[in-house]
Amino acid sequence: MRVLISTVGSRGEVQPVVALARALAGRGYEAVVVGPPDFRSWAEGLGAEYRPVGPELRGTARRVPGPPPTEEQRRAMIAGTVDAQFDALLAVAPGCGAVVGGGALAIAAGSVAEFAGARYSYAAFAPVTLPAAAHPPPAFRGVEPGTWEQDAERWNLLWAEPLNARRAALGLAPVADVRAHLFTASPLLAADPVLAPWPEPGGPVRQTGAWQLLDPRPLPAEVLAFLDAGEPPIFAGFGSMPEPSGAAEALLGAARALGRRLIVSAGWSGFTVDAPDCLLVGELDLRQLFPRVAAAVHHGGAGTTTTAAAAGVPQVVLPQIFDQFYFADRVATLGIGVPYTVAPESDSLTSALSAALDSTARARAVAREIRPDGAQLAADLITAG
Template sequence: MRILLLGMGSRGDVQPLVALGQRLGRVGYTVSLAAPADLGHVVAGSGVDFEPLSFDLEAPLREGLGRDSLRGSARTQVREARLMRQVMAGTADALAADVSRLVATADAVVSGALTFDVVDALLAPGRAAGNGPPTKPHVYAVFAPVWPSAHGDSVALALRPRATTVVNRAWSSLAGRVALDLFRPAGDLVRARKGLPRRRFRHYTAAAERTPTLLAASPSVVPHAADWPPALRQTGYWVRDDAGAALDPVLEEFLAAGDAPVFVGFGSMPTPDPAGVSREVASALARLGVRGVVSEGLAGLRVDRAPGLLGIGSAPHESLFPRCAVVVHHGGAGTTAAAVRAGVPQVVVPHAADQPYWGRRMADLGVAPPPIARKDLTAARLQRALEVALSPGARETAYALGERVRAEDGAGDAARLVDAYLTRWA
């Protein structure tokens, strides 16, 4: 049986699916992973077949509308949502065509949040069958808790994040409506071509609740919520078999030359003032007298080579983070997971979407100070946050959490759940 994994999004949306693909391959499935064309390097060498989508992701994020949308996310969520919808609408034609072609040749599909609606449209049984079962097995995979819930610590978008209240459920339901509006353009195109009506939100939620769903987040980090739908099954994080790749020799030499450094990197999040952010970071590290590794990323951070300070390109987090004193990052689900598994304290600088949630969770778990919003990042605030993260208490708590999370087999559990579902379907 051939399983198609759809990894629309950034590296953090693709890399966990590589891990799932490897484990499904062990069970005996033929697995292919579709992702933006310029993310093929994330899949390379894994043993999972790569199916490039007909557009890039990182290049548009570096300039134009994609960059503007992420710049706006540092200011208001309304502007973020409006511009992100334009980004999704701009790729709708290509995404609908690509996914239609790939789904047609697959026996089963695992989709993420950005492709759930278009896959649901493609697998709809047709107008005469109403809301019957999909024509092929469909599994929904997510890396953040996105279901409406009253439990603030178990839902990414909560109005009262540290309380259990109906207000949280109402607010996160509203967030789901906004998300559907952002991600539905490709699904709308498919439904129009099939002569199916445009879905209302209640139909969308009903489809999501009856689709077998995997939440790839450790229960030690995201507590189970009693009001999650029965179709949702939570596993630990999905980590690929060969995650601990070798580091660049220059970076390896730097790490060996002194104390464990502070890592600073914002992944795929651009920033409107990379030079200014780089100066603030270098200043904070210098004031504390600690060494630093600064990752360029899509933020475009740059630091001058100096004693105790090194600028790098990309590096495997699973190999680098355990050798750092603190990880300063944007709060992406994948980066947060890697820092948790490394057992080191964190400082989270959220930019958009679910990143504030991960920042709050790290603070609540005692492995990080309260998050610093991207628009509020200064050298003084970063210095104070690093002082907390460098404390013995934060180090001990992070180490203990890392031990618990590393003991989980998230990708293996997920592969077993997918296999069981496909066996029942057959």
């Protein structure tokens, strides 16, 4: 069977679906990932079949001065995203027996599955993105979370018109509840049950564990040399997020105050720290790097938080949007690090890092509980029946 996997977002969305594609391939299935063009060469280097959709997203992490888009411009962008996804997915859907939507922005996946007569599965990467009485919707870009009913109304307001226009063109009936259509009645939850447990066990949500990917290629020689040259350094990186103002100076001061060196990931924003006791790196396989660092300072993305937790690395989490606040809270609740929600400053960050380092034993204990087989379990569920 051939499986189509659709996602839109940063590496935090793309890496787990590539892990799923590899798990499917290991079971003898064909899988094609449709995602942002930013990750095509990386995914193909891992042996995944990958088709690009939409524009490159890397520039979204850079702060660009100017007014926000008008309502008309925003609607045009949304319609363009919907059209691009339908066109890309329809081109590869023939012959696919199953379609997976990875993350909430995979708007066209369910409709393309319906049109192609394929099974459809939706996967969320954090519990708080799925409706439940135990938590409100996560806030996004300054919008107050409100209730789940209000969240459903926002989904319809933003997406119903362009989605139903493309469905009509395919001869499909309109959907009245966009969110329910996308998420399905029985979504997958690709999050670890220790780090990010579903609050209503026994219900329709199927928690598989996080879809973790191990890149078989070794870390770059310069990274290995830096690691070998002294005590384990502090890792700092903010992924697809802009770096918090003042973070570079605060991180360098805090690391030096604790007698540590730094490895800094530039991320999408081009974050940098210029110092002889700091190594600046691009995108790396964090599953190989994290077991060799003393602590990880990051934005609280689902993938980074899970990778650090699985490696037994204490964390300092600087959340900015969406589910990052949830993961910062979970790190604190589990005692495997600390959230840091103030403007970065050397003394307070030194205190946060020191507290995180004190939780090393607890972080290592929790790491032994993180399940490694989430992608394999998901592959079995998606292809069953």
